[in-house]
Amino acid sequence: AIQMTQSPSSLSASVGDRVTITCRASQGIRNDLGWYQQKPGKAPKLLIYAASSLQSGVPSRFSGSGSGTDFTLTISSLQPEDFATYYCLQDYNYPLTFGQGTKVEIK
Amino acid sequence: EVQLVESGGGLVQPGGSLRLSCAASGFTVSSNYMSWVRQAPGKGLEWVSVIYSGGSTYYADSVKGRFTISRDNSKNTLYLQMNSLRAEDTAVYYCARDRAYCSGGSCHDPFDYWGQGTLVTVSS
Numbered sequence: 001a002i003q004m005t006q007s008p009s010s011l012s013a014s015v016g017d018r019v020t021i022t023c024r025a026s027q028g029i030r031n032d033l034g035w036y037q038q039k040p041g042k043a044p045k046l047l048i049y050a051a052s053s054l055q056s057g058v059p060s061r062f063s064g065s066g067s068g069t070d071f072t073l074t075i076s077s078l079q080p081e082d083f084a085t086y087y088c089l090q091d092y093n094y095p096l097t098f099g100q101g102t103k104v105e106i107k
Numbered sequence: 108e109v110q111l112v113e114s115g116g117g118l119v120q121p122g123g124s125l126r127l128s129c130a131a132s133g134f135t136v137s138s139n140y141m142s143w144v145r146q147a148p149g150k151g152l153e154w155v156s157v158i159y160s161g162g163s164t165y166y167a168d169s170v171k172g173r174f175t176i177s178r179d180n181s182k183n184t185l186y187l188q189m190n191s192l193r194a195e196d197t198a199v200y201y202c203a204r205d206r207a208y209c210s211g212g213s214c215h216d217p218f219d220y221w222g223q224g225t226l227v228t229v230s231s
Contacts (some may be wrong), residue, residue: 001168013145025212030213034153043201043224044144044152049217050210091216094165096142 002026002090006099010105019075021102022090028068030093035064035073038101039084047086048073078104109133109220111202115223123192123229129185129202129222137180140205143187144220145198145227153198157185157205157216170196193231199224 003026013019023033027061031051036044046055046101051071061076075082088099115127129141143155155175156166164176175188185202203218 005155032213032215034215035229036218037169038152043109044218046219047215050213050215055217055219089152089154089218091214094157096157096216098152098154101151 004099010103012105014107017078021073023071025069029090029092031067034089036087037084111222113171113225116227118228124190127187131183138206141185142203144201147198159230
């Protein structure tokens with residue numbers, strides 16, 4: 001199975017900060033990657049698919065990039081509602097695998 | 108409006124069985140790929156299984172041979188039959204619609220709608 005490694009596992013940031021989360025695949029996965037946001041007690045929410053496509057209704061401060069093995073989720077200006085845990089998911093092949101998550105906390 | 112509502116979770120003894128349901132509205136389950144994803148308490152997300160619109164199924168190695176994904180087209184409902192349950196199967200189970208598509212030689216599986224989750228606890 002493809003392993004997805006996210007970094008950092010957690011970070012502290014302030015409102016207005018630019019935040020970058022990375023995800024590395026154990027083998028090349030083209031652009032077959034999505035990013036999800038999860039708040040405590042809630043279901044995950046799709047943010048980005050196909051590495052860089054913004055899901056409908058998601059604010060434009062979220063963006064994704066990368067291809068092959070290295071991917072990035074960027075939040076250009078962190079807002080109070082963005083404090084959550086973020087997961088990458090490779091959909092290159094089965095079994096689909098998630099990264100371990102990155103918790104974004106308030107500084 | 109698209110909605111997914113899971114049910115069927117609860118407390119079950121090791122070795123026991125449980126069937127989860129995911130009732131869909133606002134779209135047709137049989138026309139879409141549908142997946143189950145689980146999350147152990149305090150842990151990350153783990154993909155469990157998918158059923159294609161054509162009926163093909165795939166499973167995570169951790170549940171292969173014990174879990175079965177299926178659907179009832181007349182009820183527009185997705186199921187997960189879980190047998191030989193283990194303590195490590197304890198988790199919140201989510202169903203999700205997989206808006207699978209292919210473009211430019213690549214195929215993608217964005218999970219665009221999720222249910223609220225149902226908790227399965229395996230314990231004696």
